[in-house]
Amino acid sequence: MHDLLDKVVLDEGRRNVGRVDGVVLELRPGAAPVVSAFEIGGRVWARRLHGRIARWAVAFGRRWPALGNGVTRFAMRDVRTIGITVSVKRDGRPTPALAWENWLREHVISRIPGA
Amino acid sequence: MKRILDLTLGIVTSIGGFLEAGSIITAVQAGAVFGYKLLWTIALGTLGLMLLVEQSGRLAAVTGRTVGDALRERFGINFFIIPLVTGLLVSFLVLASEIGGVSLALQMATGISFQWWAMPVAFAGWFLLWKGNFGVVEKGSSLLGLVTIVFIVAALKLHPDWGRVGAGLLPTSPDHDGPRYWYLAVSIIGASISPYLYMFYSSGAVEDGWGTDDLSTNKATAVIGMSFGGVLSAAVLIIAALVFLPRGIQVDRYEQAGLLLPPVLGHTGFVLFLASLGIACFGATTEITLAMAYLLAQGLGWDWSENAKPKQNARFSLMYTVTILLAGVVMAAGIDPLKLTNFSMMLTAASLPVTVIPMFVLMNDEALVGEHRNRWFSNAALGVLSIVTIVVLFSAVPLQILGGS
Numbered sequence: 238m239h240d241l242l243d244k245v246v247l248d249e250g251r252r253n254v255g256r257v258d259g260v261v262l263e264l265r266p267g268a269a270p271v272v273s274a275f276e277i278g279g280r281v282w283a284r285r286l287h288g289r290i291a292r293w294a295v296a297f298g299r300r301w302p303a304l305g306n307g308v309t310r311f312a313m314r315d316v317r318t319i320g321i322t323v324s325v326k327r328d329g330r331p332t333p334a335l336a337w338e339n340w341l342r343e344h345v346i347s348r349i350p351g352a
Numbered sequence: 353m354k355r356i357l358d359l360t361l362g363i364v365t366s367i368g369g370f371l372e373a374g375s376i377i378t379a380v381q382a383g384a385v386f387g388y389k390l391l392w393t394i395a396l397g398t399l400g401l402m403l404l405v406e407q408s409g410r411l412a413a414v415t416g417r418t419v420g421d422a423l424r425e426r427f428g429i430n431f432f433i434i435p436l437v438t439g440l441l442v443s444f445l446v447l448a449s450e451i452g453g454v455s456l457a458l459q460m461a462t463g464i465s466f467q468w469w470a471m472p473v474a475f476a477g478w479f480l481l482w483k484g485n486f487g488v489v490e491k492g493s494s495l496l497g498l499v500t501i502v503f504i505v506a507a508l509k510l511h512p513d514w515g516r517v518g519a520g521l522l523p524t525s526p527d528h529d530g531p532r533y534w535y536l537a538v539s540i541i542g543a544s545i546s547p548y549l550y551m552f553y554s555s556g557a558v559e560d561g562w563g564t565d566d567l568s569t570n571k572a573t574a575v576i577g578m579s580f581g582g583v584l585s586a587a588v589l590i591i592a593a594l595v596f597l598p599r600g601i602q603v604d605r606y607e608q609a610g611l612l613l614p615p616v617l618g619h620t621g622f623v624l625f626l627a628s629l630g631i632a633c634f635g636a637t638t639e640i641t642l643a644m645a646y647l648l649a650q651g652l653g654w655d656w657s658e659n660a661k662p663k664q665n666a667r668f669s670l671m672y673t674v675t676i677l678l679a680g681v682v683m684a685a686g687i688d689p690l691k692l693t694n695f696s697m698m699l700t701a702a703s704l705p706v707t708v709i710p711m712f713v714l715m716n717d718e719a720l721v722g723e724h725r726n727r728w729f730s731n732a733a734l735g736v737l738s739i740v741t742i743v744v745l746f747s748a749v750p751l752q753i754l755g756g757s
Contacts, residue, residue: 243425243432245653256424256653277653282429321417321425338654342666349673351483352663 241275245322246311248329254309255334257323258282261310275323277334278308307333355569362573363580365490366405368497370581371588372636373453374446374543374697376629377690379585380612381603382536383592385529388512388520391586393537395521397544398582400737404708406574407715407730408550412557413566414724419554419707420650422714435547435706436651440644442703443548445696447640448679451477452689453633456606457626467686474680477637481672486559486658489642493635500584500632502624506616507587510594517590535755538744539694542701544585548643550707555646559659564724591616606690637676645672694756702748704741712738 246254255277263273283294298307309332317324329335346352382390408419417425424432454473455466480489526533557570595615596603603609609629613621642658649656649668662669683689712734715726726734 243428245421245425253653253655256651258429279652285429286433321415338666341670342663346663346666346669349482349662352661352669 240319241272241323244319246275246277246329246334247322247324249317249324249326250328250330252329252335254325254329254332256282259285272313274310274312276308276310277332281308307336309334359569359572361491362569363577364498365494366573366577367580367584368494368500369490369632369635369639370578371497371500371503371584371628371632372543373449373629373633373689373693374539374546374700375585376453376588376632377603377606377609377693378536378539378543378697379588380592380596380609381694382540383589383594384596384601384603386526386533386536387593387597388517388590389524389526390533390536390540391517391520391589392523393540394544394582394585394589396740397541398578398585399733400541400545400740401549401581402574402578403730403733403737404545404550404711405553405578406571407711407726407734408554409557409562409570409574410567410724411714411721412554413562413570414564414721416558417720418558418646418650419551419711419714420647422720423707423710424651426714426717426720427710431710432651435710436647438703438706439547439551439647442696442699443546443640443644443647444675444679445692446546446548446700447637447644447675448682448687449689449693449696450633450636450640451676451679451683452606452687452692454630454637455683456689457630457633460607460610461626461630466689467684470683471677471680473634473637474676474683477634477641478673478676480638481641481658481676482662482669484658486556489638489658490556493631493638496631497628497635499624500628502613502617502621502628503584503587503591506613506621507590509616510591512590512594529755531751531755533755534747535698535751538701538748538751539697540585541740541744542697542699542704544582545704545708546700547703547707548640551647552639552643555643555650555656559657567724588612604690641672641676641679644675645669695752698748698752698756701741701744705738705745708734708741709738 241257241260244257246257248254257275258278258281259276260272261274261276262270264270280294280298284291311325315325315327317326379394411422412418423435451470451473452466455469458469459466591612595612601608610622610625613625617624645668646656648671654667655665656668657665715721718725
């Protein structure tokens with residue numbers, strides 16, 4: 238779990254998708270739990286900080302859905318390598334983790350001359 | 353040949369980029385009231401900065417990780433949130449102070465109030481970040497910043513008593529105005545060791561693609577560059593001690609600092625002071641803005657690079673755009689730049705433990721830096737520095753109340 242948490246996640250195009258903000262554990266009866274997936278998103282790391290901050294993050298996401306407050310989940314089978322960074326075998330661009338980046342690029346940054 | 357050129361450029365950059373609003377103002381105030389007595393704090397602050405710059409550069413060269421990356425990866429979000437939030441908050445106030453410094457230089461040059469200059473200055477800084485690349489931001493203003501060498505020229509022309517200058521390098525307690533003395537001592541340490549500097553430096557090392565063969569350049573930049581930078585700060589203090597102290601000028605208005613060089617160099621001195629203040633603060637403006645965007649982007653895992661086009665890193669570009677313009681708004685609202693500078697230097701000093709102490713763990717983590725981890729000397733020095741930063745943290749609030757004005 239600590240080999241994964243807080244590391245940068247790179248997609249198949251070597252783009253930064255985000256950081257591993259949380260892991261999903263699968264509980265199996267009679268066996269040790271296994272990490273089945275990990276998640277990226279402000280809401281996820283807010284949960285690790287404090288319950289109240291997590292509730293703010295959820296409220297914030299409801300208020301401004303355009304800011305891409307969704308949670309991105311990658312299954313462990315999509316992971317290519319785990320080193321200093323975590324590489325996944327998927328395209329990060331359509332995920333909620335990059336929704337805000339994409340929205341800003343199209344609607345704000347590209348409209349400023351010289352971008 | 354390229355190696356030597358890189359090395360020279362690195363050293364020159366760190367000298368030209370050393371001074372900024374905080375280091376100039378605190379050195380002037382210290383010299384004006386206490387003569388050479390506070391020189392030791394510049395020496396201490398410079399040694400501390402040297403240490404942190406070398407270690408953060410080594411971290412980046414060996415691992416390809418910046419200080420921001422390593423803090424999040426090694427300690428997790430629950431700790432990282434502390435340096436993130438304090439770093440952004442403190443840097444924002446320092447940024448506003450630097451914009452204030454440029455604006456004040458323009459006010460003294462034109463007679464038009466600094467409030468009118470704040471937004472144009474912020475916009476100019478933004479424009480440089482938007483259009484330029486890392487090399488332009490880092491090297492451009494630093495090379496122009498070499499004008500600050502005028503302070504060394506002026507200090508030498510005044511023929512200081514070198515014996516007394518040397519004595520100032522040893523810590524002594526003051527014979528008058530104790531709270532003010534210690535207030536300035538802490539401010540000078542905050543002005544010398546700004547976390548944004550080593551955040552910026554380690555990000556720059558990653559931008560420039562440093563590897564282990566850059567370690568000697570890193571060490572030379574840290575030791576030689578920072579030493580010369582410290583000499584520049586010391587020169588400012590020495591001039592203030594010889595020009596302001598005998599005349600009884602205590603600098604409680606920015607404009608008074610403009611009188612620093614004219615008694616030595618005449619009208620040219622005035623012009624060169626304005627150029628030095630303006631350029632030094634403008635360089636710091638762009639560097640702090642970038643450092644803040646780097647820290648947030650690295651901490652949250654966004655793509656970041658000043659070498660890419662703005663639209664390739666939309667969130668990163670938006671972050672520096674909003675930051676620099678907001679800081680401009682703070683100055684345009686008419687906050688006293690001198691008070692803000694003093695206050696933000698105290699706050700910087702108080703914020704040091706949250707980045708300095710974790711360096712211990714990072715630089716001794718074999719899994720992270722391997723054979724390039726700290727030797728006993730670096731650890732001992734970092735240990736002393738950590739103790740200093742903790743003392744500074746606990747004395748900052750009482751000193752701000754007792755010695756702040």
